[in-house]
Amino acid sequence: MEQKIQKILRDLYKIDGTLRQHDGELHEIVARLIASRPDAVLDQRFHDALRQTIAQALRARSSPAVASTRQTNYFLTYMKKALYALIPASVGALAVLLAVVYGGKMKILSPTAPGAASPVFEQHQSIIARGNEAFGKLVASNSVSQAEQSGTSVGKAVGLGGGGSAPMAVSADSGKRSSMVAPVPGFAPEWTAYHYVYQGDPLMLADDTVEVLRRTKGAGNGAAVAAVLQGMNFGVADLKSFTSLQVQSFSLREDKEYGYTVDVNIPEGTVGIGQNYERWPYPKCSDEACYQNSRLKESDMLSDTAAIQIADTFVREHNLAQSDYGTPEIVDDWRVLYAQTTVKTDFYFPEAVNVLYPLTVNGKPVYDDSGRKVGMNITVDVRFKRVSGAYNIATQTYESSSYAAEKNADAILKILGQGGQYAGYDAQAPKIVDVTVGAPQTAYLKMWQYNEKGSNELLVPALVFPIAKSPEPYFWRKAVVIPLASELLQQTNSGGPIRTLEKSVPSVVVPPSQ
Amino acid sequence: MYGRSAGRAKSIIMTHQCMELDERTIIRRIQAGDFDDFHHLYDAYARRIYLFIYYRTYHKETAEDLTSEAFLKAFRGIGSFDAAKGTFGAWLYRIARNVVIDHYRTAHPTVDMESIWDLSTDDDVAQEVDVRQDLDRVRGYLKDLKPEQRSVIIMRVWDELSYQEIADITGKSVPSLKMMFSRAIAQLRRDLPLGMLLLALWRVYH
Numbered sequence: 001m002e003q004k005i006q007k008i009l010r011d012l013y014k015i016d017g018t019l020r021q022h023d024g025e026l027h028e029i030v031a032r033l034i035a036s037r038p039d040a041v042l043d044q045r046f047h048d049a050l051r052q053t054i055a056q057a058l059r060a061r062s063s064p065a066v067a068s069t070r071q072t073n074y075f076l077t078y079m080k081k082a083l084y085a086l087i088p089a090s091v092g093a094l095a096v097l098l099a100v101v102y103g104g105k106m107k108i109l110s111p112t113a114p115g116a117a118s119p120v121f122e123q124h125q126s127i128i129a130r131g132n133e134a135f136g137k138l139v140a141s142n143s144v145s146q147a148e149q150s151g152t153s154v155g156k157a158v159g160l161g162g163g164g165s166a167p168m169a170v171s172a173d174s175g176k177r178s179s180m181v182a183p184v185p186g187f188a189p190e191w192t193a194y195h196y197v198y199q200g201d202p203l204m205l206a207d208d209t210v211e212v213l214r215r216t217k218g219a220g221n222g223a224a225v226a227a228v229l230q231g232m233n234f235g236v237a238d239l240k241s242f243t244s245l246q247v248q249s250f251s252l253r254e255d256k257e258y259g260y261t262v263d264v265n266i267p268e269g270t271v272g273i274g275q276n277y278e279r280w281p282y283p284k285c286s287d288e289a290c291y292q293n294s295r296l297k298e299s300d301m302l303s304d305t306a307a308i309q310i311a312d313t314f315v316r317e318h319n320l321a322q323s324d325y326g327t328p329e330i331v332d333d334w335r336v337l338y339a340q341t342t343v344k345t346d347f348y349f350p351e352a353v354n355v356l357y358p359l360t361v362n363g364k365p366v367y368d369d370s371g372r373k374v375g376m377n378i379t380v381d382v383r384f385k386r387v388s389g390a391y392n393i394a395t396q397t398y399e400s401s402s403y404a405a406e407k408n409a410d411a412i413l414k415i416l417g418q419g420g421q422y423a424g425y426d427a428q429a430p431k432i433v434d435v436t437v438g439a440p441q442t443a444y445l446k447m448w449q450y451n452e453k454g455s456n457e458l459l460v461p462a463l464v465f466p467i468a469k470s471p472e473p474y475f476w477r478k479a480v481v482i483p484l485a486s487e488l489l490q491q492t493n494s495g496g497p498i499r500t501l502e503k504s505v506p507s508v509v510v511p512p513s514q
Numbered sequence: 515m516y517g518r519s520a521g522r523a524k525s526i527i528m529t530h531q532c533m534e535l536d537e538r539t540i541i542r543r544i545q546a547g548d549f550d551d552f553h554h555l556y557d558a559y560a561r562r563i564y565l566f567i568y569y570r571t572y573h574k575e576t577a578e579d580l581t582s583e584a585f586l587k588a589f590r591g592i593g594s595f596d597a598a599k600g601t602f603g604a605w606l607y608r609i610a611r612n613v614v615i616d617h618y619r620t621a622h623p624t625v626d627m628e629s630i631w632d633l634s635t636d637d638d639v640a641q642e643v644d645v646r647q648d649l650d651r652v653r654g655y656l657k658d659l660k661p662e663q664r665s666v667i668i669m670r671v672w673d674e675l676s677y678q679e680i681a682d683i684t685g686k687s688v689p690s691l692k693m694m695f696s697r698a699i700a701q702l703r704r705d706l707p708l709g710m711l712l713l714a715l716w717r718v719y720h
Contacts, residue, residue: 015696025703037672040568042561059551
């Protein structure tokens with residue numbers, strides 16, 4: 001502090017040399033002034049978060065004005081009022097709103113339109129750090145009691161895949177807490193439990209905490225969309241007479257052959273594209289012969305390359321977000337089913353195949369708890385060789401928060417052995433098959449956190465153990481995913497294993513009282 | 515002690531000079547739509563701007579909010595920054611200053627920067643408890659100064675801004691700021707409580 005005092009005093013004496021005679025007093029005054037400066041520190045998390053926010057703002061600013069060739073997903077960067085006078089309102093709205101979804105190809109200019117420069121969704125992925133355990137308990141605190149009281153396993157943070165389990169009812173009075181599914185007449189599968197055996201180097205679990213991500217919702221600029229609509233003449237009502245309007249969601253239809261529907265949910269930050277079925281020339285069968293004739297054959301099915309090409313073209317044409325998604329891959333469930341079908345002529349070939357663009361967040365892939373990659377799904381219609389839908393298109397802005405990490409490798413391997421948290425492993429199953437899994441990679445596990453206000457989408461750091469050796473030629477599972485947040489590992493399938501009832505139990509029907 | 519002081523001052527100047535060179539390049543790039551290097555600018559000023567705002571709000575969350583606002587305004591409006599008219603730093607401080615004024619104006623429509631000192635101790639301004647005592651003490655020292663004198667003292671002593679920087683931010687001339695500062699210090703000396711005066715004299719002669 002002394003050097004600061006001296007500098008200030010030197011400057012002061014240069015201004016007024018007579019003050020030097022009061023050096024002792026002035027020294028004291030300046031010292032006290034400096035000492036009384038509040039001891040403030042710039043919070044590093046805030047610093048980093050703001051840097052990221054600015055980066056986003058700069059990118060948003062750059063998109064239309066600076067990089068004229070770059071297409072963006074920002075809404076109504078330019079919009080021309082005059083154009084409204086030339087086109088019917090409904091077409092104008094479609095054009096405007098498609099500009100929201102598809103971004104930038106349609107440049108309608110208007111320097112005066114309210115909200116014209118406001119993006120509806122943030123295009124780029126970002127993560128803003130929050131405090132420790134900022135999302136509350138990852139597992140709903142009352143989940144167990146709810147399940148126990150209601151007899152159903154609901155109300156807790158759960159994964160997407162359900163571990164391959166069927167919808168089930170948990171017997172509230174079962175001492176073994178096993179879940180039962182009703183037997184199907186003529187179908188008596190052998191109950192097999194799969195035990196996952198890790199073969200790899202010892203797990204290194206050095207981190208004390210993991211950064212859990214929560215996808216940000218409610219950040220969409222519904223007001224900007226509302227502002228545009230308010231500028232339009234709806235004839236029967238004046239939208240301008242309302243204030244603080246926010247558009248929540250909207251649906252649009254392309255009124256043309258092979259047209260699409262576009263659904264935008266602004267609070268959720270999602271866009272879904274589907275078929276406008278009325279304008280797709282599907283065969284309209286009313287008898288069995290027609291139906292049989294119109295069934296797809298194996299020769300109709302698209303090759304993986306062809307399906308991906310069709311999907312890629314659609315993604316490019318409509319400028320769907322690509323930067324956060326990896327190389328597309330085919331979800332080949334139908335092939336697995338076809339291979340397992342004994343009477344091939346009975347097999348129903350699907351009308352659409354799925355192309356997955358795997359999501360990457362923070363440089364890591366995202367999985368559901370059944371071991372499948374999560375991402376943007378493009379469905380390709382096999383009959384018409386066109387994209388029939390695009391789903392799981394969502395904003396990629398997240399908050400992050402630290403949670404205690406699981407450091408006990410044995411605890412992780414124990415859950416891995418059971419096939420994950422929700423696999424419902426049955427150690428008493430008549431047949432247990434070992435499945436070898438290999439060295440894990442780090443990834444995110446996508447989960448849902450339910451609370452009183454709704455649900456949150458969480459990405460929890462996880463280890464993904466790939467199936468190294470399948471027990472069957474077409475084993476349904478590709479990997480086992482174990483979250484690394486210790487809190488989540490305390491949550492297991494309280495319903496226990498799922499077993500088939502040995503025989504039907506007739507239901508008791510109580511006649512209504514007279 | 516003096517040597518250390520001079521060395522640090524030199525290092526600041528050197529850093530500042532280097533930064534000035536880099537700043538111009540970085541700003542030109544940003545204005546041309548290349549934002550890759552913006553974080554250099556941000557990192558150079560984030561702490562200083564945050565403290566500048568904090569010293570005028572005394573509330574962490576408010577200071578963070580206003581810092582965000584200031585930086586976002588700055589980077590969104592960086593196309594309007596003209597290096598011929600002054601440094602980026604002064605421009606940024608001016609934005610921060612206006613953001614603080616706007617903040618207080620929501621409750622006090624006629625406030626100016628110098629009066630913020632009084633407002634920041636009002637009950638309606640959320641303050642952190644551990645800051646309040648320091649604030650009250652400083653308020654005691656400076657209560658008889660004119661608002662503009664208090665402002666220049668805080669900018670000089672707490673913000674550690676040079677007279678030139680203060681001039682760029684406030685639009686006042688360097689000589690007038692120097693005069694304002696010296697008069698303020700002289701007045702503080704005159705108003706120094708007797709006990710403090712004796713303590714100061716004792717330190718001089720022992």
